[in-house]
Amino acid sequence: MSQSPQAQLALLQQQLQSLQEKHDALQATLDAQRTQANQWLEQRTRELQREAQEQKKAETLQRVFYRIAERATxxxxxxxxxxxxxxxxxxxxxxxxxxxxxxxxxxxxxxxxxxxxxxxxxxxxxxxxxxxxxxxxxxxxxxxxxxxxxxxxxxxxxxxxxxxxxxxxxxxxxxxxxxxxxxxxxxxxxxxxxxxxxxxxxxxxxxxxxxxxxxxxxxxxxxxxxxxxxxSEARYRLVIENVGVGVVVVQDGRMVFANPSMVRIVGHPLDYLLSQPFTATIHPDDVPAVLDRHQRRLRGETVETHYGFRVITQQGEERALELSAVVIQWNQRNATLLFVVDATARLQAEQSQRQALQQQIALNDMKTRFIAMASHEFRTPLATIHGSVELLQHYNDRMPADKKLLTLQKIDDAVERMTHMLENVLVIGRTDAGRLEFKPHALGIATFCHALVDEMRSAMARQLTHVQLHLDLPPVERLYWLDDTLIRNIVGNLLSNAVKYSPQGGTVLFAVQELDGALVFTVRDEGIGIPEADQAQLFVSFHRASNVGPIAGTGLGLSIVKEAVTCHLGQIAVHSTVGQGSTFTVTLPTRRCAAED
Missing domain, CATH: 3.30.450.40 (GAF domain)
Incomplete structure (x- = not known):
């Protein structure tokens, strides 16, 4: 027996009230998470500012100390x-x-x-x-x-x-x-x-x-x-042989004196240094410049007194040295006195500082992209929810039942979209914190993938109306050592991307094949493709290709895929042509296992 319109209206009002309560609860959760995210961003910004100040201070200290040492020589x-x-x-x-x-x-x-x-x-x-x-x-x-x-x-x-x-x-x-x-x-x-x-x-x-x-x-x-x-020459030798700086006298193209520190710095025996041309240990690429400065100095021309070059030790190790030089008299003939310092550690420290600075720049860039993504991607579903609620509040008594259900479905879709985005952000957060775990167990990959595809058919029913989905999976009875959570991240993101970025329809192929002790997952679509200029940044968090247009997305899916593949010690490759589609190939090393495993 069909219900009366009043009963149906009362039921819809109850559903509306329930959805409103869920919306309010979700809004409260979102506000709390947004507050927590803002606090985290503010704290991280302060930390980066402190780190930048400390780094700037350290760079100033290093520069001043280096210049003091330079003045001393x-x-x-x-x-x-x-x-x-x-x-x-x-x-x-x-x-x-x-x-x-x-x-x-x-x-x-x-x-x-x-x-x-x-x-x-x-x-x-x-x-x-x-x-x-x-x-x-x-x-x-x-x-x-x-x-x-x-x-x-x-x-x-x-x-x-x-x-x-x-x-x-x-x-x-x-x-x-x-x-x-x-x-x-x-x-x-x-x-x-x-x-x-x-x-x-x-x-x-x-x-x-x-x-x-x-x-x-x-x-x-x-x-x-x-x-x-x-x-005193005797006192001179005693002191020079005990200082930590390499001291060398070069005359007629050969070393006629080298202190123990120089032997230690260049990593060759003293008798070798004194029997070879003074350029014997210098890196071949640096020999011309060193010889040119040496000859110009002996001719009395103006030459920089302090510069760097590289040497190769007896063990084949490359070291970066810095020297200062002056022309002196040695046995009543012109010679060059060199003070040599091993600068390898300092240059490595400078390189580390530059890398740290690049990491800070990358963090700042990621923060900017996260804020831009969050402000854009959360605003759209919130606007949908807000508009739908207002529509129901003001026109509830005049709306047909099917229109009400459609409006409620929009609210539910928007909430689902926001929940998915938050889950992706949490996964990236666990990845950055090193807490993404790899827990393999015996998994029936065919059954698992069929379940994932069924979930996607339900969640993306509208997009799938124009897409033909073909599956090529191993036999159902085959089990493999895999982490189902990470496989869900890999397959779910790749398949949803293939469908989402095929707005004109076409065929999406999803295949899983066993090859040489590994499982090879292939997802191929005939969608919009990825510009070549964007492919280098494809797996960077919050990065999106330049041709996505109005297609919604956070730029997190492929970075999550990359981390999940890395946890499996696997590899991911992509081949894409704009306007013709993309093919993602994931290779995960694994082995079959029995049901009792």
């Missing part, structure tokens, strides 16, 4: 070198006022070879000053970095730690760090500020100044080594 007078250090230090922290102290343990005195101060000028730049209980001596005595402001200065005076401070003492912030030369505390670097607006020095500033002190200490060692060389 440039043959500058000691004061000019310290002046260059002062200028470079200003890139790292407030260093308007800066001085260097060196101490003599045997004579109990201190020297100030460089002293620049806005209040004292250079009047404090003097030598052989008896050690007292001043602020700099306090740093030397404690052998630790010291941060001193006005309050702490008064406290140190009261306890007797500082009783003989000299110079202008109206500073607002003061920082001194000890400096090691030849493994012991032999001096200090000091910066100070007088202005009230100057930010007080921090522990981070102390760390930076300590790093600079290490480089200056190493430079002082190098200057001392050169001075020793000038004073």
């Amino acid at each position: 440039a043959g500058l007078p000691f004061y000019d070198f310290l002046k260059a250090v002062h200028e470079l230090l200003g890139e790292l922290l407030y260093a308007k006022n800066f001085f260097v102290c060196l101490c003599s343990q045997s004579q109990n005195t201190v020297d100030f070879p460089y002293y620049v101060d806005e209040k004292d000028g250079d009047t404090m730049q003097c030598n052989d000053v008896p050690r007292g209980r001043g602020m700099t001596e306090f740093v030397l005595r404690t052998a630790e970095p010291q941060l001193i402001d006005t309050k702490r200065f008064m406290a140190l005076q009261e306890c007797g730690e500082i009783t003989e401070a000299t110079g202008d003492l109206t500073f607002t912030t003061w920082l001194g760090v000890p400096m090691k030369v030849e493994g012991r505390i032999s001096g200090a670097l000091v910066v100070q500020g007088y202005e009230e607006g100057v930010k007080p020095y921090s522990e981070a500033d102390a760390d930076i100044l300590s790093f600079v002190a290490n480089h200056v200490g190493a430079a002082i060692e190098r200057y001392q080594a050169i001075e020793a060389m000038r004073s």
